[in-house]
Amino acid sequence: MFQFFMNPWLLISLAGIGLPIAAHLLSRRRFDVVEWAAMQFLNPSKKTRRRLKLEELLLLLLRIGLIALIVLSVARPWLPGGWLSGYYSAGSRTVVVVVDGSNSMSRTDGANSMHQNAIRRASEFLHTLGTDDNVALIDARDEPRAVIESPLRDLPLVEQEIRRLPPPGGSCGMLTALEKALAILGRSSASAREVVVFTDRQAISWKSDNEAAWLRFDDLVKFPAVRPSVWVVDVAPQLGPVTRNISVGRLELSREMTVPDFPVRLQVAIHNESNTEAQVPLRLLLDGQPLAGKLQSPSIPARGESVIEFEHALRTEGTHILSVAAEMSDDAVAVDNVSHAAIHVAESLDVLLVNGTPAALPAERDSFFAELAFAPPEGKPPWVKTQMIEAADLKPADFQTVSAAIFCNVGTISPDVVTTLKAFVTAGNGLIIACGPHTTPESFQACFGNSGLVPQIQIVRTREAPPRAEQIIHVAPLSLQPGWLDRFGSDPARSFLKATFEAWCLTKIGPAAMPPAAVANVDDADPKTKQLPLGGNAIADRLAPSATSAPQVLVTLSTGDPLLLESRCGDGFVLVMTTTMDRNWNDLPTRSDFVPFLHEAVFHVASSRSHRNVDFGEPLIARLQQTIGTNPAPEPIGSDQPELRSVTEPADEFVTFVAPGGMASEVRVVAENTHAEVKTTGRHDASAVFKNTFAPGVYAMAREAEPAFPEQVDAFVVNYDHSEDDLTQLTDDDRARLVTNDRVRFSSSLEDLAKRMYGAESVAELWAVLLTLFLLFLVAELFLTRRAIRKGYGNDALNASS
Secondary structure, eight states: OGGGBSSGGGGGGGGGGHHHHHHHHHTTOOOOOOOOGGGGGTOOOHHHHHHHHHHHHHHHHHHHHHHHHHHHHHHOBEEESSTTTOOOOOSOEEEEEEEEOSGGGGOBSSSSBHHHHHHHHHHHHHTTSOTTOEEEEEEESSSOEEEEEEEESOHHHHHHHHHTOOOOOSOOOHHHHHHHHHHHHTTOOOSEEEEEEEEOOBSTTTOTTOHHHHHHHHHHHHSSSSOOEEEEEESOTTOOOOOOOEEEOOOEESOSEEOTTOOEEEEEEEEEOSSSOEEOOEEEEETTEEEEEEEEOOEEOTTEEEEEEEEEOOOSOEEEEEEEEEOOSSOSOOTTSEEEEEEEEOSOEEEEEEESSOOSSGGGSTTHHHHHHTOOOTTSOOSEEEEEEEGGGOOGGGGTTOSEEEEESOOOOOHHHHHHHHHHHHTTOEEEEEOOTTOOHHHHIIIIITTTSSTTEEEEEEEEOOOTTTOOOOBOGGGOOSSTTHHHHSSTTOHHHHOOBSEEEEEEEOOOOOOOOOOOOGGGSOTTTOOOOSSSOHHHHHHOTTOBOOOEEEEEBTTSOEEEEEEEETTEEEEEESSOSSTTTBSGGGSTTHHHHHHHHHHHHHGGGTOOEEETTOOEEEEEEEEESSSOOOOOTTOSOOOOOEESSOOOOEEEEEOTTSOEEEEEOEEOSOHHHHHHHSEEEEEEEEOOOOSOEEEEEEEOOBTTBOOEEEEEEEEOOGGGGOOOBOOHHHHHHHTGGGOOEEESSHHHHHHHHHTTTOEEEOHHHHHHHHHHHHHHHHHHHHHHHHHSSSHHHHHHHO
């Protein structure tokens, strides 16, 4: 009993209730009675006497109650539960608030979006916490972002950060967000640890059918000393399932870099989330403006999707944003009705052609047909500017001003060139290797394998086709991988598929050989720190120190042997063509598709430096070029960044990145070149890396104007996982899997959440009720006392006796 009083020792004061009793008994002492004849007519009736005694007794009880109530009030009785004062945290609690920031949270209930409801309810939830509670905040998107990773007691600051969350966009990896929340709670020492998720009922973000991932989650929950509880609050209980929604998938470009008037193809998947077929008007936009004649209205099947293709040739240089928008006014989710892609238009592309066989006549060179393919039409500027050089004359400095290189039947190069070629590709440039008679297993390994450029591709031997009468070797039509090769396999009549091949190099994809350690030149050391550079490219060193990927076969011959292989090295691409680029081993150079094929290939490998269309959470890399000296250097042709600057020495500089929604951030420009490269080329290549890409959409980069150059701008696009476009809601089976082992506890409202979360620790103190009763008793006591004094033996008694 005493456990329900906060000051139980004060209950001893209840002995004071004997004071009114003693006073009452003392007031009833006997007096001498004198008989007087006239008094018999003044005696009250029996009814009046009973009323007076009852009032005396009631007055006694009121005075006893007054003393009892004041004693009980100071003893502070309480009852478990929040039925009187509500449910609130008792303190010593760490809470991680998780707010769903996916596309589906942009649905509205007519007044507010679900994301706005989530923010409001999360703010209201903070008001139920105590001053000793700590709160962290996670913005759940493709990659969860810990807005507040170290839990704070400053609840107003937490509420401010909640209200500053960016608008919904992209998908939501809820399981990853919960794992991040558990990691935060694992560092807490609080006696109660909670994760509170504010979301809608979308099923795809939970991945409830991935039992292996949820079993791992069960193991993570067991690690903290105090088991955390995960609560899920539905912010859209009044909204029903989505019955109609059109979504535009990721925009796929044939290339991210192009030149004026060179057409670019776009492919995009349109998804119909409804039970009926939908006619969807699709419009192509350039930098937010609709393009004339670029409108399609395909029919999208119910609960299905269709792939739509556009083609457009850009005319002005610079970076542009191409967008495909679905013009739907009655969609449940409007933010997924548009998709963007960034593309850079350069004046032209600088390509280095390396000829492997010296010849007296140009037509006898291995690179002759490549030179013809890149020759500009009469009276028009070239799309590709080529520089031809013999392999024996090739020097490291030849790579400084080009964005791609094509090696034609090259069997030997100097060790310096081998090292430079690896750094050239790692820095984000492109390389095409065309094999030929000079390509042997030993020469290929020495030129390209030992350095780590293509360590997993090995040449086995040269294979010749059987006599023409027995079998004609063509390209296998179904082997072409989607992407930049689509145009060459779209029609069986394409001349690319009809080309015949008489010889090619057999290749084998094996384990990567350990490249020999590169020896750094002392001249490359920084003059101030005396430290050698990490590699040929600072960005590659900081972001991808060993980014050589497994080769991919893009095209095979009808024999099943690879014709075209692709491998990534650092930030750049390498294409290996197992046959020649002249008529020595095939007739492809005489086919009409050879020119567009070679253009597509060289722009594909050169676009690897762009990095303008990235996935959620990947950094944006803006590469800037500036010269050292007093005279401006000519604009580098073929570079995907035309910014150029003339300065006397490299200076600290900042560029501004603007995220979707208008939030601007300044990023420091960092030098890429080694000291020796700066001295050799007179150029100081720099870059700015922006890592806060936690909202999908279009990002802008601005460089303030200075006297030496005008203002420079650039643009990027951050994409998201389009599985978010599936708006199917959680089923009863999904919920049953999620609540298994008490993984997740679903709550219908904040009131229900507070009751279940704080029910065991919330108490209702009764002192306020007791003081209210004390005042009422006091008023009643004053009333009865006054009544007894004024009317106890007055007119009422006389009237009753008569």
